[in-house]
Each structure stands twice: as structure tokens, then as C-alpha cells.
Amino acid sequence: MEFLGTSHSWTLHRGVREGREVFVKRGADFSAEAHGLRRLSPLAPEVVHLGADELVLPWLEPERPGVRAAEEFGRALAGLHALGADRFGAPWPGMIADLPLDNAPAGDDWLTWYAERRCLPYARTARDAGTLSASDVTEIEAFLGRARQPAEPVSRIHGDLWSGNVHWSGGRAWLIDPAAHGGHRETDLAMLGLFGAPHLDRILAAYDEARPLAEGWRERAPLHRLHPLLVHCVLYGASYRARTMPTARSSLFSGSG
Template sequence: MWNAVAQVISDTLATPFEITQKQQLSNSSADMLFRISDGQHTFFVKVAPLSALERLECEAQSLSLLTQESLFLVPDCLATDTTLEFAFNIIEWLDFSDPTPPNWAKMGEYLAMMHQKHEQAMFGNEQDNFIGVTAQPNRWHKKWDVFFSEERIGWQMQLLAEKGFHFCDIDTLVDCVKARLHSHNVQPSLLHGDLWRGNVGFVNSVPCLYDPACYYGDREADIAMTRLFGPFPDAFYTAYNAHYPLAHDHRSREGIYNLYHLLNHANIFAGHYLTQARDSIETIIHQQNSGD
């Protein structure tokens, strides 16, 4: 395994690379994460079962897309390759520093600038990819309400149903979400797609993004997720709004957008996420039925 990794790095750098330091990193996923170095060059290596090759390839493609379309510091994926048993990504290692309020403000500014690009006319992406370890369909749609209700909520609900979890009639929820978003005017923006504190960092005060699940959608979906597992500092939101003000009622759609991530966590981890997802669904349907 590690001979193969070292050889891939040597071939890519066109210089010999020998692993002299290897440290396994803790994480909550099934992937194995490592920091490796030869004393001069340091890399982050993500190791997964061979069946996960497509997922790792999609991660590399999303990283490249963020690099092309934003000012964020995004780690380069040096290579994606396989052994007989494993697939692996070799990614640039970044040393993170503790952020200050001005750093978070710059994060908000950079995200606003990325979201302000509306060069893509449709919602979705050129290919399907993954959110965590879950497949994420990205078929192109002209209408945001159709895309999000079907490709996001309906898809996750169907995956849960296949595992024996039935919260409500799937079509009822899809129609409810579609109705809630129907009159919401959206221009497609490139989204990180999995924007929580665990996927952002700062290198010498420069904002950094990683572990993306990119697609073109409503920028509010990215903003909503920044609040799901503990909000970003106020400086982030203040700077974002200064550069690209959000609609006055954007918080009214936050629960709908974050339901997608709750459903995904329910699919991956089950446990209390199943209860959170069920409660969120009941709230959304109640609000729709009561006209709130």
C-alpha cells in the first residue's frame, strides 16, 4: 500500500519520495486518514475501500472546481489511484492556524464572491457526486424547486425507505418542499455543498475550503448549513451580507435546506439523526399546511 503511494508521489513530482513519517489521523468516517512526509514534502492521504474510487475521484474534481471558481485556498489533489484492495487520494497538506474575527470576515467575503457568479444557467452539476459517503444525484434542472425537492429531499427519503425508515409519504414531502420553494427566486451559484466548521480552515489567515460536495444551487443552502452544527462567528455573516445581501426571509427556508443534511446523517449514522430528521419533517409539513 504505502510503497504504491510513495511511487505515485515520486512519479507525479518527478523526484524520489520516501515516506519517513506516517501518522494516522482521527476522524468520524470509515475512511482512513494519514499525514505522511519525507521530511521535505508533506501530504494528506485518504484511504478507502477499492469500491470508493468513484467517490474519491469526485472529491478531487470538486476541489479543482473550487480552485477554479473561488479565491479560497483549496488543497490540490496530487493524485487519485488504487492498489489491489484500496483507493486513495493524495492531497496537499495544509497547516491550519487559529482564526480571528477578520479572518472569518474574509471567509464571508470570499464565499459571497463565489456565490455572486451566476454563469451557470441550470441547477445541478455535470456529474453526480457524493455528500460524505452518500451518492448525490445532480441531474440538470431548470427549476430550483424541482431540483431540490426531487434530487435532494426525495432522494434521501428513498434511501432511508430502502433501509426500512418511513417518516411519511415521500411524495407528500417532496410536493411540500416544492411548494415552499416554488415562489423563491434563485440564480444558480456554485456551492461548497457541505459547508460546516469541520470543512473550513485558515492558513496564515487565508480562508480555506476542503471536503466539498459541489453543485450549482441556491446560495442560501450553503449559508443554512453554516448554522446547522453550530453557527460560524458573526463576522462571517456580517461580511457576507455586506458583499451579497441575503433575502430578508432567508431564515424561513433554513429548515428545508438543512433537512437534506439531517436526512443524509440519518442515512449514514442513524441514531439521534433519525429523530432530528423526523421532527424537522413534521415541522415543515405543519408549516406548509398551516400556511406559515
């Protein structure tokens, strides 16, 4: 078994199981990730084995994505979102990185659920750790209170879709390290743009062709990016405050809506 390195609290390995080359994560409870990978099939790799502290996936040799693969991914992501979910959240306790992610119901609309289950828990944790101030959290609460988001059916989303969680192999994209749940499809698209993704313009154009997005979706991206930025505040400290607070001060929702 070849040791590849560490990520958060677990170790990464490459090896062979029953004649098959595999990727292995060890050192944590990976059941939420396995649930998510199965929920995102066929865009996610097969779960070869799930143990008490081990997750085994097929080894997918990485490659540089081309334009065609990016466009195919955009269309496939639109199809995944269209599969839907029965509610916001998921029927299992979630994880994002090595932090707990509350998938329980909250309220009757996405904005209430997003505020209560995605943003405010991490804002308060960051405040308690000294990364954010009490007034920062008040601003975040006010931002969420005045936010507006067109209603759509619940989508089946990855939930942590930054570019590093799109693995390119075999001429296509694979979704890895999910925080999968029923949510709003604009969340995945906003996350793709947070740290940049290869051929992002072609991914988004192909998605919009396959399943047109509601007017103003690009302008709503700060709302959907607030959660991952708050998670980064908790994981990595004060360096992310400088990016998080301008997002929470977005002028998009400054009016009464």
C-alpha cells in the same frame, strides 16, 4: 506516513511527498471530491495528486479562526457563489460522505431539482432502512410541495458546508470535503448554521455586505437543511429522525404561498 485515523470508508494520513508535507486520503474513489475542490478554487486547497484510490492535498496546519478571518471568509464565499454555474447539479457523479449524490438535471427550477435530486432519494432510502416511516416520507413530500424559494441565478456552492468542512489555516478559511455543484447559495449558509460555526454572525454579516441576501433567507433555512439531515438519517440511523421531522413540519410553508 503517519496514520491519523479513519473517516467513513477511508483512511487519513500525514506524510511527505517530494519534500512537501501532505494530507492523504486512501481507500475510495475520490474523483468527485477532486472535481469539487478544483471547482471551488481558490477557496479550496490544491489537488496535489489523484489516484485510483488516493487523494493527496497540501498539509494545512489547523488553527483557531479569528474575527478577521471569519469576515474575509464571508466575503470570499459570496464571491465564490457569484461565479455561478451553468445548471443545477454538476457534470460528474457526486458523493456526499460515502453516499452517491445525483447531480443530473431535474425540472426547470431549483425547488424541483432540490426535491428530486437532494431530498427525496435519501428520504426513501431512510424509509427502506426503517429510519423513517412511510408517513414521514409523505410529510417530507408535502413540505417540499408547498415550499417557496425566491428565484436566483445558479450559484457555485460547496454543497456540504457544515463547520467541519471549513478548515482554518494560515489566517484564512479553506473549503474541504466538498459536494460541489450548481445550486442555491442559501444552502451553504443554512448548512453553516446547522451544527454551528465559529464567528458565524461575522461570516454572515460580511457575506450579506458583499452580496445582499433575499429577504427572509433565515426563515428558509429549514428547507435548505432538510437534505443534510436526511443524509444523516441514512448514515447514522434513527437518532436523526427527531431533528429531521420537525424541520419537515416547519410552519413557514404552511400557507398557499
